[in-house]
Amino acid sequence: MSQPLNTNRDEIRLIRILPLGPGQPESTQVECHLDTYSLTDSTFTPAYKKYLIDKDLPGAWINPWSISSRPIQGDGHDGWVHINNPKDNATTFLPKFRYEWGDFMALSYTWGDPFNVREIIVNEQPFSVTQNLGACLRVLRRKDYIKAGWKMWIDAICINQEDIAERANEVKRMREIYTKAWTPIIWLGEGAEGTETGLNLLITLALEYTSRDGINRLTRTLHQNPEHFGKGAWRALNDIVCCQYWRRLWIMQEATLGRDSTPVLCGEETLPWVYFASAFNIIINTDEVINKYVVNELKDASRSLDLIIWTNLNTVNEIQMFQNLHASCLRPNIYRLVLFSRAALSRNPRDKVYGLLALMDESLINLTKPDYSDTVKNVYSSFTIDTIRATKSLDVLRHCEFQTDSILPSWIPDLLAQNGKAALTIEDNAFAASGSSLASIQTFADPSHISCKGIIIDFLDGLGCQWTGGWSTDTVIPSTNRSNPYGSFEGIREAIWKSMVACHRLPSKPLDADYSSLLATPALATATLAEQSPLKDIVDSGVFKYCVRFLKGNADLHVGGRRMEEYYWNDMKANEIDAVHLRDALMQRDRINLERRLVTTRRGYIGMGLESVVRETDVVAVLLGCSTPLILRSAQSCNNGEVRWKIVGECYLHGIMNGEAMQWGVEIQDIMLC
Numbered sequence: 001m002s003q004p005l006n007t008n009r010d011e012i013r014l015i016r017i018l019p020l021g022p023g024q025p026e027s028t029q030v031e032c033h034l035d036t037y038s039l040t041d042s043t044f045t046p047a048y049k050k051y052l053i054d055k056d057l058p059g060a061w062i063n064p065w066s067i068s069s070r071p072i073q074g075d076g077h078d079g080w081v082h083i084n085n086p087k088d089n090a091t092t093f094l095p096k097f098r099y100e101w102g103d104f105m106a107l108s109y110t111w112g113d114p115f116n117v118r119e120i121i122v123n124e125q126p127f128s129v130t131q132n133l134g135a136c137l138r139v140l141r142r143k144d145y146i147k148a149g150w151k152m153w154i155d156a157i158c159i160n161q162e163d164i165a166e167r168a169n170e171v172k173r174m175r176e177i178y179t180k181a182w183t184p185i186i187w188l189g190e191g192a193e194g195t196e197t198g199l200n201l202l203i204t205l206a207l208e209y210t211s212r213d214g215i216n217r218l219t220r221t222l223h224q225n226p227e228h229f230g231k232g233a234w235r236a237l238n239d240i241v242c243c244q245y246w247r248r249l250w251i252m253q254e255a256t257l258g259r260d261s262t263p264v265l266c267g268e269e270t271l272p273w274v275y276f277a278s279a280f281n282i283i284i285n286t287d288e289v290i291n292k293y294v295v296n297e298l299k300d301a302s303r304s305l306d307l308i309i310w311t312n313l314n315t316v317n318e319i320q321m322f323q324n325l326h327a328s329c330l331r332p333n334i335y336r337l338v339l340f341s342r343a344a345l346s347r348n349p350r351d352k353v354y355g356l357l358a359l360m361d362e363s364l365i366n367l368t369k370p371d372y373s374d375t376v377k378n379v380y381s382s383f384t385i386d387t388i389r390a391t392k393s394l395d396v397l398r399h400c401e402f403q404t405d406s407i408l409p410s411w412i413p414d415l416l417a418q419n420g421k422a423a424l425t426i427e428d429n430a431f432a433a434s435g436s437s438l439a440s441i442q443t444f445a446d447p448s449h450i451s452c453k454g455i456i457i458d459f460l461d462g463l464g465c466q467w468t469g470g471w472s473t474d475t476v477i478p479s480t481n482r483s484n485p486y487g488s489f490e491g492i493r494e495a496i497w498k499s500m501v502a503c504h505r506l507p508s509k510p511l512d513a514d515y516s517s518l519l520a521t522p523a524l525a526t527a528t529l530a531e532q533s534p535l536k537d538i539v540d541s542g543v544f545k546y547c548v549r550f551l552k553g554n555a556d557l558h559v560g561g562r563r564m565e566e567y568y569w570n571d572m573k574a575n576e577i578d579a580v581h582l583r584d585a586l587m588q589r590d591r592i593n594l595e596r597r598l599v600t601t602r603r604g605y606i607g608m609g610l611e612s613v614v615r616e617t618d619v620v621a622v623l624l625g626c627s628t629p630l631i632l633r634s635a636q637s638c639n640n641g642e643v644r645w646k647i648v649g650e651c652y653l654h655g656i657m658n659g660e661a662m663q664w665g666v667e668i669q670d671i672m673l674c
Helices: 046-053 131-140 164-171 174-180 195-208 214-224 233-241 251-256 273-284 287-300 308-327 334-343 362-367 376-391 395-399 489-500 516-524 534-539 542-553 579-593
Strands: 011-017 031-038 069-074 077-082 104-108 117-122 125-130 151-153 184-189 263-266 269-272 441-443 450-463 596-601 606-610 619-623 630-637 643-650 669-673
Touching (some): 174 251, 195 233, 273 308, 287 542, 308 334, 334 395, 489 516, 489 606, 516 579
Antiparallel strands (some): 450 669
């Protein structure tokens, strides 16, 4: 059924889904025609060729999304309708076909259970697809664009899954396929009871609560009437957020190559992507919505909260950021891509690398040759080395975390390890611990070792409290020195609160606001606030209470020879606190402190390190070409006295994140990683 693709003609396979015939019941088996088509420029229609030269030429192809209104006739209408309906998307107004053979869209979906299959007909032959894809095809065949002849690219049908060489080749073409498609179509899955209610709430959030004070207005509204949006609305939205689609690795590149108007199908309902992105961004930036209103409605239905909701919300946030980069002809940095890869699910562990090729920089794509017959260890090792050489950066090592049971060397990120912590930052050039230096590495016959350049700048000597179901003072290891590299009492106070947020604000942007009110939260917790105070809802929130417990747990950590509690604000007045800034600060603190603890060094610096693996005897190193310091642990010594190091993890140390340590005159040395 599948003839080999002719790469010289830039061929792909596409299916045409046959609509139901007159009188055919919904139970009728799905039928498709599969054929091969060329994507070369020579197959463009004359009108589309004119459009590419000059869109104003007479007879040029018309892009329906380049105009803001269009004429309507019929049903008593005779005028213009503006394109501003929340349900308008890239399939609402379709252009004429761009190719002589027609045009196509590309489906983004999750396969689902590979053992739960349905049979369809492809080119008059039986063909098995998963139940989820089968349900999608049944919905699509009723859509006007399918009836109008638009073809679909669907990987399970259009790639010969039995041909490993073809699979590897098509993986490298994903960017081309999804970019050349008129639009991706996202299929979340079959609708359920409440789907329409959840989507209506999503629209309301996106349209009415995106302003600077939108989150505060939302929480005040819910505080006054928890059922303001209707009973069960939050539960319905929870089900949309928690659907399996958002966990799939491949969606990152598929959805990123879309746009604001990309249609998202949830059962019979369709909304453009932008409403999901806007509403999810609101929800992830306030914990009350989930931890209070969603949880309560789930309890009413004898259900509990699935913590995957936070991961899925973050996934959509990431995709939106990537879409913005794509629209500006930019690509996300490799650190962000690996961060997403670790959190996402894939059936084949090699796809943790190959599934993001479409978003990588061309220099790295050219070095990466998908090979599904290679071992996972070799794929990850080659990817790490190729990334360093292509980017001349060691930032990929920021994903390394010490694991006693890993089969990988410590310098190879374990992409299969589920990562609960958030990144210190995901922005390019946010930190520059090694200044403007570039990375260079040396590999050896022993593939478990690499060597790089760097400096050992300090030792850990104090650790803050560790989360063990709560922040207990018993887990604090006080510093043994009184050094103060920050110059004053106020300098240390600033270093503490900036360390708590890694000197960044949401969503991972450089800090441009005063978040020192974090240190006032223990006193604010016992203050009397007016019922209408904008701080009232914040004080009742989970993120506020967690911050208070975190600070109380770290009260006995010594910084600059003083108990940390001495640096807290006890006299800050409620009317001196900006409610929006405090909420943002609390959300960022919660994000950064997840799976991290405060650390201090012999030189007196304070920062954040990985909670469960750091020890007070670990060293702090700045490696050339790495934007953050890394915590290292001595592993073994060679006969010549050379020390080999294992990477424990990245860290934030306030005062050395912008190249300061590179000016100390510490000798640059070869650092052997194992």
